Amino acid sequence: MPLRLEWRSDNSTGRTDMTRADLKAELSGTAIDPFSIAVPDVILQDLQDRLSRVRWPDEVPGAGWNLGADLTYLRGLIKYWRDTYDWRARERALNRYPQFTTSIRGTRVHFIHECGEGNAPYPLLLSHGWPGSIVEFQQLIPRLTHPSAFGGRAEDAFTVIVPSLPGHGFSYSTGQARLGIIEIADVLADLMTGTLGYKRFAAHGHDWGAFLATRLGFAHADHLLGIHITLLAVPREPVQAPNTPQELRFNEQLANWLREETGYSTMMGTKPQTLSYGLTDSPVGLAAWIIEKFRSWSDCGGDVDAHFSRDVLLDNIMIYWVTGAINSSFWPYYARIHGPWIVPSGEKVQVPTGYAEFPREILTPPQSVAETLYGNIQRWSLMQRGGHFPALEDPDALAQEIVSFFRPLRTSSSER
Numbered sequence: 147m148p149l150r151l152e153w154r155s156d157n158s159t160g161r162t163d164m165t166r167a168d169l170k171a172e173l174s175g176t177a178i179d180p181f182s183i184a185v186p187d188v189i190l191q192d193l194q195d196r197l198s199r200v201r202w203p204d205e206v207p208g209a210g211w212n213l214g215a216d217l218t219y220l221r222g223l224i225k226y227w228r229d230t231y232d233w234r235a236r237e238r239a240l241n242r243y244p245q246f247t248t249s250i251r252g253t254r255v256h257f258i259h260e261c262g263e264g265n266a267p268y269p270l271l272l273s274h275g276w277p278g279s280i281v282e283f284q285q286l287i288p289r290l291t292h293p294s295a296f297g298g299r300a301e302d303a304f305t306v307i308v309p310s311l312p313g314h315g316f317s318y319s320t321g322q323a324r325l326g327i328i329e330i331a332d333v334l335a336d337l338m339t340g341t342l343g344y345k346r347f348a349a350h351g352h353d354w355g356a357f358l359a360t361r362l363g364f365a366h367a368d369h370l371l372g373i374h375i376t377l378l379a380v381p382r383e384p385v386q387a388p389n390t391p392q393e394l395r396f397n398e399q400l401a402n403w404l405r406e407e408t409g410y411s412t413m414m415g416t417k418p419q420t421l422s423y424g425l426t427d428s429p430v431g432l433a434a435w436i437i438e439k440f441r442s443w444s445d446c447g448g449d450v451d452a453h454f455s456r457d458v459l460l461d462n463i464m465i466y467w468v469t470g471a472i473n474s475s476f477w478p479y480y481a482r483i484h485g486p487w488i489v490p491s492g493e494k495v496q497v498p499t500g501y502a503e504f505p506r507e508i509l510t511p512p513q514s515v516a517e518t519l520y521g522n523i524q525r526w527s528l529m530q531r532g533g534h535f536p537a538l539e540d541p542d543a544l545a546q547e548i549v550s551f552f553r554p555l556r557t558s559s560s561e562r
Contacts, residue, residue: 178341181245181256183237183316185468190233193429193467197228200430211441211448215434219450223437224430226456236461240280243287247316250336252323255309256316257337258283262291262303268371268556269344270304270548271334271362275353276475277436278535279315281462283308286537289545296542302549307342309334311354313474315465324474326481327354327488331361339369348552352376352536354478360519361488363497372498372524372555374548376536377507378516379488385515392512403509407442410435415479422473432472433463443534445506454538494521500551501526502544506533525551
């Protein structure tokens with residue numbers, strides 16, 4: 147019998163400065179419901195049962211991580227998940243920020259809305275990617291909403307809105323329409339300008355979140371103060387007749403990426419339904435599919451446990467597991483292959499753009515390539531460390547970059 151989730155909303159938040167009821171009254175627009183993560187016990191017991199009766203595959207002797215998720219590592223992670231990991235404690239931690247749900251264009255949207263300090267915190271949309279979730283921004287949020295607590299200035303504060311992308315995590319319901327990046331961007335624009343009533347806002351993202359910021363900067367430019375990204379949403383094509391070291395490096399990087407790292411996206415973008423059966427039914431399969439990306443795409447030097455805590459890695463996996471949203475999370479890959487590009491050929495994003503290049507990002511195109519899509523790059527920063535998950539890998543550096551880029555662009559809070 148399939149498990150169906152019923153999520154509980156309440157007014158408890160643990161905040162001392164503003165209750166959820168107060169915050170809800172502050173928000174304008176359509177119906178908004180306070181939300182708390184409260185996974186039913188039956189879901190957790192079912193997970194425990196599945197983790198207790200794993201059917202393990204063999205492994206090519208000596209393969210390690212070379213052929214995918216390492217068997218020895220995964221056995222250890224699953225043992226920790228089964229015997230030590232405390233979801234209820236992690237659930238309480240995830241509930242420390244005010245959360246809400248609403249419906250936009252017939253799509254369920256879950257989001258964090260954390261108010262910033264000071265007199266004029268600017269609205270900032272933070273968008274995650276795949277295989278990420280709202281878990282990625284848990285350390286970044288306080289650095290942006292309360293910078294004075296981290297050595298910064300209160301006047302640089304943001305009010306941060308962090309949605310679960312439609313079709314991901316708690317922005318999912320069984321059988322709902324599938325959305326690609328173009329449609330998700332429209333939903334998020336409606337969330338910010340309609341539901342929440344912000345006339346203009348700033349946007350930051352990585353992975354699909356960077357593609358979303360890019361699309362927002364193109365299709366909803368009138369509402370964007372600017373966009374800040376850590377992954378350039380340029381087509382995955384080599385530079386023709388490269389004539390700089392950066393262009394040569396990018397061509398080599400891209401060739402390796404296309405040869406060694408794109409199997410997951412091809413499967414998710416062509417036959418997502420087939421893949422979804424195994425990952426929806428097996429928590430071990432789901433963990434292997436996700437954890438291998440955190441190791442391959444981060445600046446962990448091969449030691450994922452030394453770079454991320456197991457609790458954080460499992461928090462992220464849990465959100466996919468308890469919601470059953472892995473299948474719908476594949477859809478942006480399908481839409482990318484079978485639909486139009488997010489910015490039409492020959493067009494450019496003209497809103498102010500900031501880019502932070504983390505050295506272990508999956509692809510780091512040179513500025514000559516970036517300028518074919520982004521027509522108003524105002525900040526290009528080479529970061530010292532970090533990879534594809536910068537909000538987890540180096541939240542201090544990322545927060546400083548976001549603040550530094552938007553500081554000269556900011557206007558008064560009367561634009562709300």
